[in-house]
Amino acid sequence: MSLDSNDRSIAGFTMAGHALVHWFETSIPIFLVVWLAEFDVSVTLVGFVVALGYAPFGIGALPGGVLADRYGPKRLILLCLLGMSLAFVTLAAASILESIYAVAVGLLLWGVAASIYHPAGLALISTGVEERGTVFAWHGIAGNFGIALGPFVAATLLIVLEWPVVAALLAVPGFVAVAYGLSANFDATAAVADDVDAGPDEALSLPEFLANSRALFASAFAIVFVLVTFEGLYYRGVLTYLPEIMTGLPALEGLELFPTLEQYDIDPGFYVYVGLLVVGMAGQYAGGKLTDRVPAARGLAALFAVLAALALAFVPVVDRGLGALLALCGVLGFVLFAIQPFYQNAVAVYTPADSRGLSYGYTYLGEFGLGATSIAIGGFLLGEAGLATFFVALAGFALVGATLSAALALGLDRLFDRTDADSSADAKA
Template sequence: MFGLPDNDRAIANFTMLGHSLVHWFETSIPIFLVVWLTEFPDAGVAVFGLIVALGYAPFGLGALPAGVLTDRYGPKRLILVCLGGMAFAFVVLAFADSIATIALALVLWGVAASVYHPAGLALISTGVEERPTVFAYHGIAGNVGIALGPFVTATLLMVGLEWQLVAAVLAVPGFVGLAYGLSASFDPAGAVDADDVSDASEPLSLSEFVSGSRALFASAFAVVFAIVTFEGLFYRGILTYLPEILHDAPAMAVLDLPTGFEGIEPADYIYVGLLVVGIAGQYAGGKLTDRIRVERGLAGIFAVLAVLAVAFVPVREMGLGPIIVLCAILGFFLFAIQPFYQEAVAVHTPEDARGLSYGYTYLGEFGLGATSIALGGFALGVGLEAFFGLLIGFALVGMALSWGLLIAISRFDAWQGPRARAQSED
């Protein structure tokens, strides 16, 4: 953060806080899921899978309307609404005494959280001069929130706090972030010309939205969108149910320590460790996007994820050490793939459609990807083999799409080369 201009630093602080808090709340939910399955045993994993999916789905489905609202009302105002809305949703969760109230709280959280990514990225893109540096800090802050959310949740539950009280405690940083944001001062358009701001402030009309969407999906972006969706299906499915899967592993018996709440175990810290390793994975993925063609990188990482899913069931029976190693590798590649698909969106979309394309990207990643929570709940009810078979399918389809895109683009480039030379000779 040292060396950044004052306006860049102020926006970086605000967006880093917002990004970390979005994922702070997001990744605490799978830990609560373990508790809810214990608290409401008659409901079953399939029912709670549907309920959690109802919460996560708006997180992505709201990305497109959130982008339109950001253009109309400004990114800072939208981020403040996001922070206050997420904190309020967890207050509702703190008073929940039924499955219906839990579902309501999760839906409220999903709607509020959906605002952040379009608004936060828009703020950085228009207000920051040192964009690459601030985007890097922004990503790191998100990963810190991803790791801290389940860590703090599991720790508070293990020391004996009721899950409703834990939800209330988790809401506090959201209100602190809201208070900080209200006092923060910066120029949200400090890195663009006044004319550009005027043009950007005009929200898309319906006809422009439809024509822009049609143009995007008539290009290679249609394949990129499908790739992102299958990555989201794998990502959301594994992260939602991994705590429950680790709890039931035979090797976890050696970590059978006294806990304050039935259902929360030291195995949850293996899950947290996976998320921490993800920070290194995302950093490495970002560096590799400059050295490896994004389509090839996507295909390769999807292949690794498929192999890891194949290995998970037998490795789960081998003992504590192999489980930890497998989870660490999974965490690394699960997050290493994200810079590749983000770069793929930039490579395969025109600059004037970049905002709309990233709106669709988060729709696929977080919105359509959330369907794997419901599908995974039913599959897990059948058995672990069915669940990981589902994940293997997601990874293999993502790999096939990535490889197909690589072949198509390579052939197009090969065809364009002689054609361009012929035109230059004419």
């Protein structure tokens, strides 16, 4: 079924926003090495500065969701795009001040601005789009496009330009997207007009926020939140450490790069990793289309099970040569991103329309905030226990997600409905 004009308008707007969030996000590590040399500071200090940008990215999702419900998702997405672009202009100006602390300010501004996007963007799709699964698919593909393209563009430009110029150039697409968004015209509640009681400008007081939060976590959303957190633990652990794991693998030793690329010390494993991200675009599309045909909980249970199997298979497979490694990484990239439209759709299935921004705020607090703890867990396991233990831990995360998803598929959510009904009856009595 083709998208109507409202669906197409929302799809274009949110795809641009999603691509740019990850365009900026994945370009930041490319600058890290340059900042070490530019400011002559320790790795510890630069790592702390970079963490200032990434920490609000997850933590700020919850207030971002609250603001999306209060002011409307379009305003929040425009604010996000403008804020991220201005943050990278601030980074460029840091070279004039010759201060790593000015870089810290720019990254902090980026993290705060970027945290708004996911709850606002997904809330907009879930309430404004009729063909939700299809748009979730294209939205995910756009995110993967930004993930893969951001570091490539940054690294390529740094070959011929100074880093402040590169930072400023990376901000240009953000400003273009703001101009596009201002001209975009769509109905943000077209898909749920009859279900939305509160207007976007209705203030959400602290007691209302607490009441809405309690209502969410007294429903099946509590299970969705936990399983999304475990997906985040798997996702962040894989994407953080896979490039390092790929470096020096015996299966990649015979893989040669073009001489013009080798002089920049680019490891072949990096290209395998980027290939995984590119395959993820197909996974996003397939997952999004399947959400229109497969119940969210059932699809999540199956995909979590596959992720667990892939984690357990990684160490044995890497010893079987280049072909086996590439095949495993291709399947991993496909499934790792195919699962995302399913949990995004699960949030829409198990939450009321008028608190969708809050719901996605909590979702991405779990995905990017709590999920980021796997960076510390993974670093410890790789350093102290070895590669096999690291992947066993990832498999454990996926199995928890599979178990919770299977419980939802078997009707566990009906227990919450019964509890709500009993509570309502007690209140009336």
